[in-house]
Amino acid sequence: MSIFEPGQIRDIDLEQEMRSSYMDYAMSVIISRALPDVRDGLKPVQRRIMYAMLQEGITAAGRTKKSAAIVGEVMKNYHPHGNTAIYDSMVRLAQDWVMRYPLVTSQGNFGSVDGDPPAAERYTEAKMSPIAMTLVEDIDKDTVDMAQTYLADPDILEPTVLPALLPNLLVNGATGIAVGMATNIPPHNLGEVSDGVVRLIDEPETTTEELTKIIKGPDFPTGAIIYARDLPAVYGTGHGRIVMRAQVDFEEASDGKEQIIVRELPYQVNKARLLTNIAELVKDHKLEGIEGLNDESDRNDQTRIVIKLKSSARRTAVLNNLFKHTQLQLTFGAIMLALVDGRPQVLGLKAMLQHFIDFRRLVVTRRTRYLLAKARDRAHILEGLMKCLEHLDEVIAIIRAAQDERTAQRGLEERFQLSERQSKAIVDLRLGRLTRLEASKIREEYEELIKEIAHLEDVLGNPRLVDEIIKEEIAAIRKKYADPRRTQINQGEVELNEEDLIPREQVFVTLTNRGYIKRIPLDQYRAQHRGGKGVVGARRSNDEDYIAHSTTANTHTDMLFFTNRGRVFRLRTHEIPDVKRQAKGIPVINLIDLDQRERVTALIDMEEFSDSQYLVMVTKLGQIKKTPAAAYSSVRRNGLIAINLQGDDELNWVRRSSGGNELLIVTRRGKGSRFTEKEVRPMGRDTMGVGAMRLRAGDEIAGFDIVNPEGHVLVVTQNGFGKLTPMSDYPVKSRNIQGVYTVDQTAIPKIGEIVGMRVVEDLSEELMVISTSGQVIRLPLDQVRVSGRQTRGVIIMRMDDDDRVASIAGVGAAGSLDA
Template sequence: MSSEVPDPTDVEARSVENVRIENEMEQSYIDYAMSVIAGRALPDVRDGLKPVHRRILYAMHEMGVSSGSSHRKSSSIVGETMGDYHPHGDSAIYDTLVRLAQDFSMRYPLVDGQGNFGSMDGDPAAAPRYTEARMAPVAEELLEDIDKDTVDFSPNYDDRLREPDVLPAAFPNLLVNGSSGIAVGMSTNIPPHNLGEIIDATIELIDNPDSTVDDLMNHVKGPDFPTGANIVGRDAIYSAYKTGRGRIRVRAEFEVEEWKNNRERIVITELPYQANKARLVERIAEDVNEGEIEGISDLRDESDRNGVRVVVELKRGANAEVVENKLLENHLERTFGVINLALVDGQPRVLSLKETLAEYISHRREVVRRRSEYDLEEAEDRAHILEGRLTAVENAENVVELIRNSEDRSAAKAALQEAYDFSEEQATHIVRMQLGSLTSMEAAEIEDEYEEVQAEIERLTAILESESELLSVIKEELREIKDEYDDDRRTSIVEDQGTVTHEDLIPEEEVFVVMTEDDYVKRMPIDGFDPQGRGGKGIIGADVKEDDRVTTVFRANTHDYLLCFTNQGEVYRLKTYEIPEMGRTARGKSAVNILDLDPGEDITAIVDTDAFGDDEFVTMVTRHGYVKRTAGEEFDNILSTGIIAADLEDGDELVDVDVTDGSKDLVIATEGGMTIRFDENEVRAMGRNARGVNGIKLQADDAVAGLVATDERDEQALLTVTENGYGKRTLLSEYRTQSRYGKGLIDIKTGERNGPVTAVKAVDADDQLVMMSERGQIVRTRVDEISSVGRNTMGVIVMEVEDGDAVASVDVIPASAAADADDADETIDAADATDTADAADTGDAADESN
């Protein structure tokens, strides 16, 4: 009898589902990514721990390896963690355990290690069979009250045990110890901080939920790295705390010492966080051998257990400052990129300082609430038992008689419940009581304990019924932890000084900055443009594209800070030298590569912050005639992404900006040739988010062209320039002061010949003007070439513009600055002029290639 073996592939499937492979791959990759993000790489905002950290600490807690116990072999801790909670390999677990014990990696180590746990030189830790560990005292604060139902638990990987989803965390560990990790498509890099500062900021936020990042930074000065060193500048810290992202420069701590034989040496005592000391010394030596750094005679690492000490000995006559700057440029400074990314409700989020603390407070509020509920239930159960015991003591003879006459324990409990209305728990406890508990002394102790339990019940009830009481508990516990573990700040914050930077290589000089409607921008030396007579055509100052046009030209110093105001009411800040220098015929560089402008956002006004003084205001005017004043101090901290300068109504735009001091008159001019003059104090000071108040009552189809802030000097005049190149200057005394929001006075006749008003400026007779047309022609002329006339006149030609062209912008060069520029211009010889032209041609070619 023969039988055929069935073909294993010839089996009818129970069900077949057809799917597109790209969809299956996409979903599988998303599942994998989320597993890495939530299960391995990112910390939880509540306790600041990744799963592997949390499992190691919980395994040590379950093993009884506390700060008060003896050290246990690291291999034992790794084995328990891997076997019960984290089945991802002993190497990953031990590496994590090692880092938790390193005082140069953790600001407050969570593991107390014994043995070789690595070094700042990159040396690895000894094998786990050679090292021992136990929990550090501060780590126990993260696990405090975990047995009181304060957090949720989930089954472990094989459903044998349960592990906590998060630790109770009695302090904000995420910020205190920081975290770093690379997930799929995202990463986190959170610096450590001083525990006392973070706790103070947490208490501040509890007391004042409306606190801003500025308020919290009154407590948190910045990151506090375990290796000390210095953070350079505060702007990056503010940006990181405000947005959750930032780039912080960390500089080594060093000093220059006088040494023997009139020589000097540089002694490095603190290194930037996560720097490899041995590799750092090697790289300095390599640069010395290759001639990149000159003046070093010897280099030694004298570090020991007491701290870092790297000695750089200099040759006789070597300039210590030059060597110092070379070391800073290439070795002793590094950037810490802050990415404050953490899991919030299982989802990755980039958090500001305030949001991070708010999430922690929310977690801690839940922990204290659940702990109080647990303790209250325990206290009520104990009070219930004590009430039964007190009743039994009061009726001791009858209770003893009743129990003695009962057949067994069950009968005794039933008799007690019937006689004294005891609950089953009370009756059970009384039956098990010893006769010695019925003495008068024992009775007094029971009464005292009962009163204490009742007081505890009242306290816990108050906590659960009052939000303020609950928050008070949180604050008190935070203060206790601060008193126990707080220490001095290790990382200092220094101003950005003492390093040769790109700015040091930029000479201070007066320049013209040119901007176009399509936001191309460049700067040119001011001495490249000689003054001409009134009515000249000028020379090419910019080669604009066919559909583009020049909108702004202004004078500035290369080292000035500029506030750039846009038509959408935003303001940005940059240094003049950050604008690329190019030749006269170059188009410029797109401003979006310099400023974070939105589509359709154009720069309409620029203020040189060197003009700011104490108690001064930034005064703005919009196309619809609104005017507002805002204190200059509100523009001190401007992010790279800009901040709001004015809240505009639909269809309105910011037109012009000037700096005032409370004693000026404001002159608003319109495109139709009207002006109004009024005291600036008629406009109250208001915040950046305000729209402003009405400044001038506009006629139909008219719009504001510009703003002038002037004082009472009689010789000062108002210069008005129109699109077609005509202009005039009229003494400001001819413009009487009115009340705000009037129609104003006629300033200049516009019409077909003149065209609409382009700009108004306050000028003195010995000032100079720079005018630029939309097509890039530029003219520099003296103000006294323009005759002084009355109001309501046509004016004279001040710049010859071709058909289809128009005056785009006017800027004033004060007499003193003009004289300096003219003096410098006289020193330029033919060779310099040739060099300038060659440089301009090179810049043009580079611009075209870009």
Template sequence: MSSDDAFEPGAGIAAEIKNTRIEQEMEQSYIDYAMSVIAGRALPDVRDGLKPVHRRILYAMHEAGVTANSSHRKSSSIVGETMGDYHPHGDSAIYDALARLAQDFSMRYPLVDGQGNFGSVDGDPPAAMRYTEARMSPIAEELLEDIDKDTVDFQSNYDDRKQEPTVLPSSFPNLLVNGSSGIAVGMSTNIPPHNLGEIIDATVELIDRPDSTVEDLMEHVKGPDFPTGANIVGRNAVHKAYKTGRGRIRVRADFDVDEEANRIIINELPFQENKARLIERIADDVNAGKIEGIRDIRDESDRDGIRVVIELKRGAMGEVVKNQLLDNHLEVTFGMINLSLVDGQPRVLTLKETLEEYLNHRREVVRRRSEYELDEAEDRAHILEGRLKALDDIDAVVETIRNSESRDDAKAALQGELVVEVDGEPLPTFDFSEEQAKHIVAMQLGSLTSMETAELKEEYEDVQATIERLEAILAEASELDAVIKSELQDIKDEYADDRRTSFVANTGEVTRADLIAEEDVAVVVSEDDYIKRMPIARFRAQRRGGKGIIGTDLKEGDSVSSVFVANTHDDLLCFTNHGQVYQLKTYQVPEMSRTARGKSAVNLLDFDDGEEITAVVNCDDLEEIDGYLTMVTKNGYIKRTSVDNFQNILSTGIIATKLDDGDQLVDVEVTDGTRDLVIGTEGGMSIRFDEDEVRAMGRSARGVRGIKLSEDDYVAGVAAIDEAHDSWVLTVTKNGYGKRTDIDAYRAQSRNGKGLIDIKANERNGPVCAINTVGEGDDLVVMSDQGQIMRTPVEELSTVGRNTMGVIVMDLDAGDYVSSVDVIPSSMVGEGEEVEGAEVDAEEADAEEADADAEETSAEAEEVDE
């Protein structure tokens, strides 16, 4: 070619150049790279459950004779042979894979029997490969069983010197039994280990009933069975994972809460959880104040198992600490992705599909093994037939061989290709095959004994039986499946063990409420919107007339607006004087000491200026009845609204009732449509009527008049009578006086009347600030404007009639007055801590009660009716 031709378009080197878009080349090259990673490194094969590195390690050990019956071999030797013959990658990657196969905390059924330090559940790395030794475990040999019987395909190794299997025969479904994890390009797999016996039972079920559903298979496969034990929370996630191939399974540590010893003992950890790191994280959270109640953590683990002891502080609640640990440390999520290679392509499989793919592989293995064994059996039968035929005419055979000039002539004579003559006379000819002739010529004289002849006949009969059996296996699919079932059952009998992972009920995610101790508390709110809660048990009930103790430290110019009693786990509806209602969880209120001021409620309740809580309703009370919220206003209006109207409350609150200008919502009661209501006024009046007299209305309604008010008189509150519990009407005045009166003393009237005199609201008593119904065993919590708080049993107050002065309830300092009163029902009353508090003088109490009796005798004459 001339130099001019070299520069012609399409000539020479230019003819080999192809034009392509760079994005197309990049895309194709990346896909090729990705597939090489997916198929050759990161994902397991569905048939044997192994990645190439694991398969090559086991095959290299098999070829080197490092089996379960051999002595241990240095890990460096195994790594070297694997790397030199089959896996041309770094020795550290091979050794890491080898070490994992030996870890009983990583593999449900370890495939390598390791000797030495192969790492620990604390995250300690294995010792260097020159220090450790290994050999195959017995169950690993089951994966390679019959590999020399043409059961699987082989391929050339990386340098074409040797052959390596593309897959192992795998006598059991190793992918599900030991699981697998790996990250490929654009995909990952995370298959949990399972119990061998359960997986084999499910496989047999699928053989017997090919139309079995995932639900049918789950009758056998209860769920993952992790080598470290622990507990699976609920079964729904497991069912979803088996049905779709993907799922998020919650795994919880196994632990005991020892209330007597005041400690929590961890016995089992979730799969792949680092014990040392776990203890460190718990300690960090304790030091940071995120977990309260833990005094000490000790790791008492040994060769027999895990044992982490968490010592609790005195008085700490074990259940709360347990929930705090569950929320952050003792419960993890196992993201199951059942992704594996099927015919070289990655696929996400269901439980049934995974077992079906394994069975297809196993059927192919057993078929090819049977064909191989049939060929060998037929060859052996052919040889035996020749030897038996020779024994039948042994004299002629021996004479022919003896008179042959060479071994080859003897073989030819036995095949009928050469005539042997003796003294010019030809000997009888035979028609043995070449192989038969070869074995006959090689026969020893000792085999001519009658015993050897009998053994040959017996062997021939056995070989014929084997041929018939193998032909039946190859001819009938049911016979082939029967072989698979039998071999699986043998594996189960040899290696199956009990489940290690149990199931616990799914009680839902650990919520913040689970992290809070359940206790009864007093919640204090000030007019400047400071709020806090304190355990009610801190306040021991004392006799009436005491000063109480400090309940809150108010800033200058602030005062208490309300106090109410609730449980930390209660959901509360908080009604305000502006007619709004807000929803609040009690545990959201910060817990503080008695002398603390509290924290601003702006982050809890979005109050307007001048808005304050006037009534609180427990949502638990609403769930018990299909009833109403009955509200009264300062100006005497009352209305009932169905509780259904308060289901979805915004964070900014919703309207509870419409108010006229100058009016305020002062009290709310829960009613069921059958109660009698008692409205009390600041001026000491009261009226009782049936709640049916107030029709049910919507939230935006104003309501109807409940009581006619005298000039300058206002409603103090409303009480609903529960005849099953309530015995008295309790009235408390601003100046700290109060009384209880039998409910029957308040005769029923029609609403919108002036009512009857309830208590003398004179200069001594001051105006009424609260009215409630109470029963035996109830306690009162009385809060003063300046922050004093006192708790006293209702029985401490004298039972007197209406229109009486009452007795002293709380001894107030000059300028102080009662701001709020709440009732602790008898079901919540318990013995609190010892606190200081003055008791009323006995002589003074007797004098007050005498005055109350005298006042009661003239009460009827002073009644005011409608």
């Protein structure tokens, strides 16, 4: 293909021409438009806006000027692009939800966090912000190179970079898309970055890991929360992901319903778009449990989004689903790309700080040279003036005798060996400066200049003095402009798993005699008075089934299942089905691998497994053993041996202990034994244990618990009788004896054998009593009579003729949901 040019025809290769032209275009975009310079952290248009405002006197100390005038000045002399691009860049520099430390002070509508556009440039005004002045400080002292603008006018120059006392690239961050590359640098806290600069100057061998202890992470202008897990990779390699989450808390509305309050949004989230997205997800039934949505943010961009929940909603589950499906959780893709000597480079944290320090060293050195030259020049002039003052009469005579100014200068130069500049200064000297006072001032100024020259020469000859100046200047900026961190850094994990979507709540877990298990929110049971009939807690699967075991737990704790055969299984509590109160649940064999005729005889919830905590087990025939809880940390669905059993013995009770407690064991026929746990030595899992209590013929263990010396012993019998006995009524004896009486032996035919015992520490707790027919009553313990060991107690649950008490459980303080 041929291209015609005036006067000639030139043959070119089209492919090569396209490659060359595209590369020229790409480099122009990269260098001249899209990427910031590592030294001042500004793109060309931002730098030109700052310089144009400085040249026009639109500084922090002055008044704001029309944005249109500023844009016009930038476009006229410096930036060869449209006014829209310039104005958009200036608006971004003024938005305090975009810039951590805005470089432009705005007047008028400059947009909002909802994505509202700014008013037209003819309506708004702007000027440099106070902190922006630190970017241009000393620009008139030959600190940076000046270059011709696109006008190619030698009288109109622009800086290739600003002197930048402020480490702007890290402090305000940057974002930009070039050709084939992009940058996305998060903003940081000025105080932390300043401390990092000082640390790296003092200790150049400081590692990136050590720097991250000072510069802890991004500090976004909108606050919110970030997770620290990926920060080492981001700061080490210059790229990576940073997970951001909104800052939220919970409030109770006037109607008693709960509300999620969003107070801070992740960086760059459009609030209006977020609200629309949440509303659409609720409408499409992808977000459940939300009743209302309202934006109560104020005009000062103080965020307050109110998400009202339904009465049946579980706030943790709703919140986790909001994090999962909306921009309340967002990933910031960090790419710390900047221009270094005109070439794009991805930089780690240390490299970015080091480039800034190197640049500041160059700026301080150039400024020092400039000041030294000015000082030397002024000293040279003062030396001539002092010679004049020493021979004042002769100088006056030479000047008076001269025909013109130039002749007077030559006469002075020849007589006193002066330079042309010195003689010119003497000739221009006002008569008023020939007084003795003025002569003294000139000498004082000269002496100060000599000291200043010596200091400046020392600075140029000693790099350590240059570093001290940099540290002093960065400390001054820190003192004036640094503010507290806005973004909270969370050291925990952020990935949402299935458990995160399960609400953390107190539940009541029941297991029937025939092996049906379920969990129910604890608040579904209402408190009743002593003697009530209770509410239906579960339907019997047949006439013979009843609730055999029950406990309270948290959905996020582990549940251990101990069986009559001495085995133990482990599940997370939330894995137990959540069903309606009247539902019977599902067979427990669907959750754990039980053998035929093996049944669960004890449930215990575990928040942690440690060597300092023990599990104490008691069997039906009076054997006892204790094992460190850590031994059960690896229990799986197929189970492990918890205790070795002999003959027809069964494992029925398990309690947590500290290793030094006292224990209380009660039999079905009303005998009780209290002894210290130290009489039971720790054993491994696969052991039998030792004797806990000697039983009379036909008797079995009815209950076992940890002793609280200030507490009470609660016993409940088959026929609904119960009582509280002070623990002090039970003497401390030895292990493996028959014990003392617990109930009136003559009353056993009427009240029935003991079916449950537990130690009560606080009489404000509540008691749940479950019958074989599935009736459940919940009553405050302070309604149960306190009486001695050898008494029958009072009726706490009225029984039908064919009904009996099956089991009991405690549910914490009255009116509370805590177990």
